[in-house]
Structures are given as C-alpha cells and as structure tokens.
Amino acid sequence: MPKTKIETTEETTSSARRGARGANVQHVLDVLRSDGPSSQAAIARRTGLAPATVNNIVQALRADGVADVQWINGREALVQLVPKQGAIVSICAGPESVQGSVFNFAKGTRTNRTRKLLKDDRPGASPEAAIELIRTLAGDAGVAVSDLAGVSIAIQAPIDRVSGSIAPWAANRMPVWRNVPIAQVIKEALGVPVVVDNDANLAALAEWTWGTGRGSDCFLYVTCSGGIGGGLVIDGKIHHGGNGMALEIGHIVIEQTGPVCFCGSRGCLSTLASERSILAALQGSESPKRSLVEVIESAKDGDPACQRVLYEAGRNLGRALANMSKILAPSVVAVGGVLSEAGPLVFDSLHSSIEENNVPAFCPSIKFKRALIADATSLGGVAAIMSELGQGVSELPGWMGAAS
Numbered sequence: 001m002p003k004t005k006i007e008t009t010e011e012t013t014s015s016a017r018r019g020a021r022g023a024n025v026q027h028v029l030d031v032l033r034s035d036g037p038s039s040q041a042a043i044a045r046r047t048g049l050a051p052a053t054v055n056n057i058v059q060a061l062r063a064d065g066v067a068d069v070q071w072i073n074g075r076e077a078l079v080q081l082v083p084k085q086g087a088i089v090s091i092c093a094g095p096e097s098v099q100g101s102v103f104n105f106a107k108g109t110r111t112n113r114t115r116k117l118l119k120d121d122r123p124g125a126s127p128e129a130a131i132e133l134i135r136t137l138a139g140d141a142g143v144a145v146s147d148l149a150g151v152s153i154a155i156q157a158p159i160d161r162v163s164g165s166i167a168p169w170a171a172n173r174m175p176v177w178r179n180v181p182i183a184q185v186i187k188e189a190l191g192v193p194v195v196v197d198n199d200a201n202l203a204a205l206a207e208w209t210w211g212t213g214r215g216s217d218c219f220l221y222v223t224c225s226g227g228i229g230g231g232l233v234i235d236g237k238i239h240h241g242g243n244g245m246a247l248e249i250g251h252i253v254i255e256q257t258g259p260v261c262f263c264g265s266r267g268c269l270s271t272l273a274s275e276r277s278i279l280a281a282l283q284g285s286e287s288p289k290r291s292l293v294e295v296i297e298s299a300k301d302g303d304p305a306c307q308r309v310l311y312e313a314g315r316n317l318g319r320a321l322a323n324m325s326k327i328l329a330p331s332v333v334a335v336g337g338v339l340s341e342a343g344p345l346v347f348d349s350l351h352s353s354i355e356e357n358n359v360p361a362f363c364p365s366i367k368f369k370r371a372l373i374a375d376a377t378s379l380g381g382v383a384a385i386m387s388e389l390g391q392g393v394s395e396l397p398g399w400m401g402a403a404s
C-alpha cells in the first residue's frame with residue numbers, strides 16, 4: 001500500500017509540476033506548510049490565485065490523499081496537509097551513537113531505536129550501522145525497505161554539498177564517514193528517496209514547520225547542547241550557502257584569544273557556550289558537574305557558580321546572535337537544545353547582549369524565543385522528506401512526537 005501511495009504522489013507531483021498548474025500547486029503547498037491549516041480564502045489571499053483555482057487545486061490534493069479539510073465549529077473549513085499512508089525513517093548519526101525513528105503514517109505510529117557505540121567500535125556510527133538501523137526500523141513498521149516513502153539522515157557534522165561528505169575540517173569527529181558521499185551510498189543501498197543534512201539544519205526546519213518559526217519568512221535557529229549548531233530557513237527552505245556549510249554559528253569567533261577550537265580558530269562560540277566548555281569553566285570551582293542538565297538544576301537551586309557560567313554562556317550566545325541578526329535580519333530567532341532549558345538564567349544575559357549591540361535598531365520587529373519542538377532533528381528529517389515528495393503535515397499529531 002505505501003508503494004502505491006508513493007507512486008501516486010510522485011506521479012501527481014511531477015505531472016503537476018510539468019503542467020501549467022505546477023507552479024500554482026507548489027505555491028498552495030508552500031502556504032500550507034508555512035501557515036498550517038488555512039481556509040481556501042486565506043490561501044487565495046496568500047497566493048494571489050483566484051478562489052476557483054485554489055478550490056480546484058485543493059480538491060486535487062484531497063483526491064490524492066495529500067490534503068484534507070478540517071471543520072472548525074462546524075462553520076469554517078480549514079485545509080491541511082495530512083499524509084495518511086506510507087512510512088518514513090528519520091535517523092541521526094553522531095560520534096557516539098546512531099539513533100532513528102520510523103513514522104508509519106498508515107497506522108499513526110512511531111518506533112524509536114538507538115544504537116550506542118561500544119568501546120571497541122570505530123568512532124562515529126558507521127554508514128553500515130546506519131543502513132542496518134534503517135532496515136531494522138522498516139521491519140519495526142512492518143514495511144519493506146523498498147516501500148519506504150523516504151529516508152532522512154541527519155549528521156552531527158557539517159556536510160559539504162559539493163562532495164556530499166562531512167566537511168574535511170570536521171571529519172575527525174566521525175572518521176569512519178570521512179570522504180563517504182552519504183546520500184549516494186544510502187540511496188544505492190536502499191533504493192528509496194534519501195535526504196542528507198546537518199542535524200541543526202533539520203532541527204531548524206522542524207521548528208519552522210511546527211514550532212516558534214511557523215509563518216516566519218526568515219527564521220534563524222540555534223541549538224546549544226553538547227555542540228552548537230544553527231540553521232536558517234528562508235521562505236520555507238533551508239539555506240545551505242554555496243557549499244552547504246552556512247550557519248556554522250558555533251564557529252563564530254567571540255574572543256580572539258579564547259580557547260582553541262577543533263575547527264582551528266580560537267574563541268569560537270562552541271568553546272564558550274557548549275556543554276563541554278560550561279563544564280570546563282566549573283572545574284576550578286567548588287561545583288564541578290557532570291552534565292549541562294546538572295548545571296542548570298544547580299543554578300535553579302541557587303548555586304552561584306552555576307548561575308555565573310550560564311550567565312556567561314547566554315551573554316556569549318547573545319553576541320553571536322547579535323552579529324548574525326545584523327547580517328540576516330531574521331524575523332524570528334529561536335534558541336533550542338539543553339541550554340535553552342535554563343530559561344531566564346540564560347535568556348536574561350542573551351537579551352542584554354542583544355540590547356547592548358543595539359540589534360533592535362537594525363531589526364525593529366525581531367523576536368527572540370525559546371524553541372518549542374522537542375526532538376526537532378528527527379521531525380525535521382520527516383519535514384524534509386515530505387517536502388521532497390510534495391507532501392506535508394500541517395498539524396503535528398501527538399503520535400509523531402511520542403517515543404515508544
């Protein structure tokens with residue numbers, strides 16, 4: 001059944017794109033992804049299309065099973081994107097583990113699996129381990145691998161889009177992936193549509209699609225946990241830059257004489273606001289901690305040393321975001337990751353840096369927010385594949401965010 005669905009969808013999408021109506025169909029899909037459930041009148045306003053044209057497109061999308069109509073109070077009909085069939089696998093590969101989920105839209109279920117690396121494993125879950133995990137997840141969903149609608153691979157490292165591999169300067173983090181053209185290798189092994197991207201880029205896409213970035217035409221996202229990554233979504237598309245390595249916010253230099261970073265610079269944001277740097281800053285205090293979560297808990301309990309390091313992390317993050325904002329003029333900036341769970345302990349100093357750098361003068365309507373979407377990388381992978389297939393999910397159903 002999923003295979004039939006995929007063929008139908010691809011045929012519809014490709015034929016629509018070939019035809020004169022193609023651009024209009026794409027425009028309607030883009031609005032539904034950007035704005036969520038919308039009335040046909042609202043779609044007509046946003047696209048500039050005639051109401052009759054919008055109606056025809058909506059009926060065609062409904063006939064294809066891509067869209068549905070939701071009644072509000074029995075009066076207003078909202079169009080929404082609702083894939084009801086097929087399964088998508090979304091995995092994330094990093095230096096310490098490869099984890100993934102299968103989203104079965106026919107059954108409305110999600111299954112998660114993690115493969116942590118054993119001590120004698122080579123560092124960085126290998127491409128073979130990733131392929132094995134995808135096969136296992138397809139089995140969990142009761143779907144043949146060849147029937148998967150698509151597979152998304154998030155990599156916890158920058159991807160050089162020219163070579164399709166991890167950027168050489170970052171390859172030491174996951175050496176078994178060095179020089180591996182990731183999308184090509186996975187596609188050849190599985191024979192299904194594959195999207196490969198940096199994990200923060202995909203997280204940004206999820207936060208734009210279902211979170212605090214919804215409806216924003218220029219959305220900047222930064223995530224701060226073990227590492228620091230960023231993503232920029234412009235008009236619903238991830239901005240990759242010329243070679244794919246745009247938005248490496250973690251490597252913006254904040255202190256020229258700061259600690260040496262693995263990228264070769266000194267004083268990168270990653271050396272000042274990542275988990276490792278925050279824990280290192282506490283080493284000389286009476287409050288050494290084992291994790292950023294512990295630091296945040298202690299800070300909330302009143303530990304002044306933990307409060308201090310979070311304050312400084314927020315201040316440095318604010319400096320980086322101030323510089324980014326003056327260049328990009330985003331309408332919304334969202335901060336995700338473990339650090340954002342510190343709330344005002346981080347955001348107060350972040351906002352101070354924004355004010356100190358006079359960002360509001362350059363971007364009067366800019367908003368800085370805490371990210372809303374948990375597990376954003378995995379969900380961003382689903383959003384990316386759906387965008388490739390001409391599908392989408394306007395409202396995030398509870399089961400997609402649930403672990404099992």
Ligand SMILES: [Zn+2]
Nearest residue numbers: 251261263268
């Ligand atoms: Zn760096």
